[in-house]
Amino acid sequence: MTLLSTHGLTAFYGDFQALFGVDLTLGAGETLAIIGANGAGKSTLLRSVCGLIPAASGMIRFDGADVGALSAPEIMALGIAMVPEGRRLFPSLSVEENLLIGTYGRKTQGTWSLSTVYDLFPVLRERRHNPGTALSGGQQQMVAIGRALMSNPRVLLCDEISLGLAPVVIKDIYAALPRIKEGGTSVIVVEQDIGQALRVADRVVCMMEGRITLEGTPARLTRAVIHDAYFGARV
Amino acid sequence: MIWVDTIVQGVLLGGLYALFAAGLSLVFGIMRLVNLAHGDLIVLAAYLILFVVTVLGVHPLVAVLLAAPMMFAIGWGLQRLILTRTLGDDILPPLLVTFGLSIVIQNALLEGFTADSQRIPMGAIETASVALGPVSVGLIPLLTFASAVLVIFALNQLFYRTSLGRAFRAVSDDPTTAQLMGIRPASVFATATGIAMVVVTIAALYLGVRSNFDPTIGPARLIYAFEAVIIGGLGSLWGTLAGGIIIGVAQTLGGSINPEWQILSGHIAFLVVLLIWPRGLFPRAFD
Ligand SMILES: Nc1ncnc2c1ncn2[C@@H]1O[C@H](COP(=O)(O)OP(=O)(O)O)[C@@H](O)[C@H]1O
Ligand SMILES: [Mg+2]
Numbered sequence: 156m157t158l159l160s161t162h163g164l165t166a167f168y169g170d171f172q173a174l175f176g177v178d179l180t181l182g183a184g185e186t187l188a189i190i191g192a193n194g195a196g197k198s199t200l201l202r203s204v205c206g207l208i209p210a211a212s213g214m215i216r217f218d219g220a221d222v223g224a225l226s227a228p229e230i231m232a233l234g235i236a237m238v239p240e241g242r243r244l245f246p247s248l249s250v251e252e253n254l255l256i257g258t259y260g261r262k263t264q265g266t267w268s269l270s271t272v273y274d275l276f277p278v279l280r281e282r283r284h285n286p287g288t289a290l291s292g293g294q295q296q297m298v299a300i301g302r303a304l305m306s307n308p309r310v311l312l313c314d315e316i317s318l319g320l321a322p323v324v325i326k327d328i329y330a331a332l333p334r335i336k337e338g339g340t341s342v343i344v345v346e347q348d349i350g351q352a353l354r355v356a357d358r359v360v361c362m363m364e365g366r367i368t369l370e371g372t373p374a375r376l377t378r379a380v381i382h383d384a385y386f387g388a389r390v
Numbered sequence: 391m392i393w394v395d396t397i398v399q400g401v402l403l404g405g406l407y408a409l410f411a412a413g414l415s416l417v418f419g420i421m422r423l424v425n426l427a428h429g430d431l432i433v434l435a436a437y438l439i440l441f442v443v444t445v446l447g448v449h450p451l452v453a454v455l456l457a458a459p460m461m462f463a464i465g466w467g468l469q470r471l472i473l474t475r476t477l478g479d480d481i482l483p484p485l486l487v488t489f490g491l492s493i494v495i496q497n498a499l500l501e502g503f504t505a506d507s508q509r510i511p512m513g514a515i516e517t518a519s520v521a522l523g524p525v526s527v528g529l530i531p532l533l534t535f536a537s538a539v540l541v542i543f544a545l546n547q548l549f550y551r552t553s554l555g556r557a558f559r560a561v562s563d564d565p566t567t568a569q570l571m572g573i574r575p576a577s578v579f580a581t582a583t584g585i586a587m588v589v590v591t592i593a594a595l596y597l598g599v600r601s602n603f604d605p606t607i608g609p610a611r612l613i614y615a616f617e618a619v620i621i622g623g624l625g626s627l628w629g630t631l632a633g634g635i636i637i638g639v640a641q642t643l644g645g646s647i648n649p650e651w652q653i654l655s656g657h658i659a660f661l662v663v664l665l666i667w668p669r670g671l672f673p674r675a676f677d
Contacts, residue, residue, distance in 0.1 A: 205570060206569075207566065207569065207570070226569070226574075227569035227570060228569050228572045228573060228574050231569075231570060231571065231572040232572050236570070237570045239567060239570060243564060243567040245559065245560045245563040245564060245567070245568075246563055247559040247560070247562065247563050248556060248559055248560060248563075252556050252559075255553070255556060256553075256556045256557065256560050256571050256573075257571055259553065259556070259557055259560075259571045259572045259573050260571060260572010260573060261572055302571075303570075306572070
């Protein structure tokens with residue numbers, strides 16, 4: 156069953172067109188990886204879905220309803236949570252307060268609460284009274300993911316959660332994804348680095364220059380095919 | 391002994407300035423908005439209290455309870471309809487708009503209440519005094535100071551202990567990411583301005599009970615409030631109380647030497663503190 160979909164989605168920054176008719180679907184319980192080079196439009200796609208930038212044309216459907224015209228707080232309240240690129244913790248808030256504020260616009264009983272987020276990332280429990288920004292990059296990423304989980308979202312959007320982190324830290328963070336799936340949340344992970352994303356994904360979408368250039372399951376996509384979709388066909 | 395008395399009076403006066411300044415400090419801390427009409431809004435609230443007292447014949451303390459929600463609504467609407475449009479990277483629009491608002495409020499009050507000076511009548515309590523150790527202090531100045539401490543304590547609890555306070559800090563840090571948490575910045579800002587106007591109503595009660603007021607005195611009150619906010623450290627509420635006390639003590643000390651020096655010595659204390667601590671006494675870590 157399709158939970159979230161976009162149909163012919165376009166988006167602009169001023170005169171600059173960043174998305175050219177993107178059709179995307181995410182099934183309930185599915186984990187989708189969106190890969191693509193820097194500037195391909197991956198973040199723009201996520202920002203359009205979560206209401207931060209208005210869709211110029213096209214449609215966004217979530218759970219059967221057209222949500223394209225809703226504001227970011229309204230979309231969050233429906234159950235689409237975002238882990239933004241660059242983590243973006245609130246510097247004035249402690250680790251625990253950063254987690255708590257994740258429930259501001261959507262208070263639900265579910266799998267995720269302070270204690271289950273601390274179970275998922277135990278290091279955060281020890282550091283819960285520190286300012287969020289006093290943590291290492293990997294720990295900050297854990298806070299950003301935990302903050303999004305606190306609202307028990309139906310869809311979790313993760314924008315380059317491996318950015319700037321050491322491979323062993325990336326592995327730790329990706330190890331949390333199966334547990335997030337078990338909680339019933341559908342996930343979109345956006346990555347430039349293909350390795351981890353392909354390992355957790357049920358399906359992969361490749362973007363280039365604001366368009367989707369390839370779609371398939373990880374098992375059926377060879378590295379050569381992905382390479383072409385990622386960098387453009389070799390001449 | 392006379393010195394102790396002077397300093398105690400100064401500290402209590404500082405409470406009044408802190409009350410004038412607390413709303414300003416709150417709004418600045420959350421949305422980096424400098425409201426040049428703050429003093430006039432205090433005067434507006436004083437007229438509102440007086441109006442309720444006159445029309446309903448209730449005690450001023452009861453009038454404050456009635457005026458406070460009205461001022462909250464005025465602040466909420468003002469932010470939602472006007473001030474929110476001035477917020478952005480440029481600091482000039484809020485200054486121009488609130489400067490204009492200051493003139494509008496003064497003239498509206500002149501039209502509505504004439505230029506005659508007014509006072510909020512509080513009865514016998516106005517002249518009552520209590521012995522505080524060796525010094526005798528007026529009951530009203532003591533209540534003013536106690537209210538200032540209480541208001542600042544309450545605002546701090548709100549800011550650091552509640553969900554709304556977390557939203558205040560988050561929006562001030564990063565309004566875009568705050569929206570991803572379900573926070574609506576415009577609505578949070580409107581609530582903050584509404585709360586600031588409740589504090590303004592409390593300040594207005596003491597303004598109107600302690601001295602005469604007329605529609606034009608707002609800007610002069612605003613200067614002391616600004617000085618308190620700035621030397622306290624922008625956005626720090628306890629700093630604002632400390633700043634108010636420093637200005638109050640400097641004024642009474644200066645005034646006890648020569649009455650003409652009272653106002654001047656407050657301003658000099660402000661400059662001296664800024665020379666030594668350019669970011670104020672309690673600067674915020676993140677600016
Ligand atoms: N705020 C912005 N203003 C103008 N152009 C932008 C902005 N953000 C992104 N872009 C442009 O939009 C295109 C897609 O960017 P983005 O979605 O961030 O790509 P990705 O996340 O795949 O790296 C790029 O060409 C980028 O330069
Ligand atoms: Mg990006």
